[in-house]
Amino acid sequence: MTGGDEQLTARLDEVTLAMESLTAMLDSELDLGQMLQAVCDHAVQVVPGADMASITLVRDGVPETVASTDQRAVNFDREQYRIGDGPCLRAAETGQPVRVGVGAVGDLWPQFVSAAEQLGVASFLAAPLTVDEDMSGAVNLFGFGEHGFSELGTKILELYTATVVIGLRSARRYFAARELVDQLNRALETRAVIDQAKGILMAAHRITAEEAFQRLVKRSQDGNRKLHEVAAEFVTAVATTKSGS
DSSP: OOHHHHHHHHHHHHHHHHHHHHHHHHHTTOOHHHHHHHHHHHHHHHSTTOOEEEEEEEETTEEEEEEESOHHHHHHHHHHHHHTOSHHHHHHHHSSOEEEEGGGOTTTOHHHHHHHHHHTOOEEEEEEEEEETTEEEEEEEEESSTTOOOHHHHHHHHHHHHHHHHHHHHHHHHHHHHHHHHHHHHHHHHHHHHHHHHHHHHHHHTOOHHHHHHHHHHHHHHTTOOHHHHHHHHHHHHHHHHHHO
16 A cells, blocks of 8 residues: 555545544534534544634524634634625535635635735635525635645545534424424413413303403403413412412
């Protein structure tokens, strides 16, 4: 085996270990922020020429850096957000990786190049994160060397980000399901207190369920308040009166 083959094998072993580590995180209850931070840490280790890393997520059209290995990477991302263009935003928008040497894009992104030079960044690689129609993003790698990153580095990062997308999609489904459960629980609690208030009114005034409901609706409209708030206040007032008598 040649020296080049040995280096490639070693690099692939590193990628395999990083992928296994990330997959284990997806199977655990690790916080999403911790997982994304681990992605940045691993990416710097496995992609040749990467000195810093960050992750951009675009939600409702607003980009945000949610994890990074260096504050300089965060500052660089924010400069792209301010400009409204750059490798990370281009990758997130197009769904295609962006691999550039900073010196080659002076005409395309002059402000980007200026910011890169100030931070000592000479090479940039962004791999897209296509989560769903409401969320996109990119894993961003920064190199201090003028190598412009390699095709191998791009393929390694794309392989890695495929696993990240799975994690983000799972997290999105989980949070959506939890929000639905919370909404259903709130609806059940609201219905329960309204039914309780109706029952009290029916017993006290010998009226039908519909008549009791209309009384609650009138109180709600007169006070410009939500129906369940009026019902809860009424039930509490009755309970307080009974306990004090």
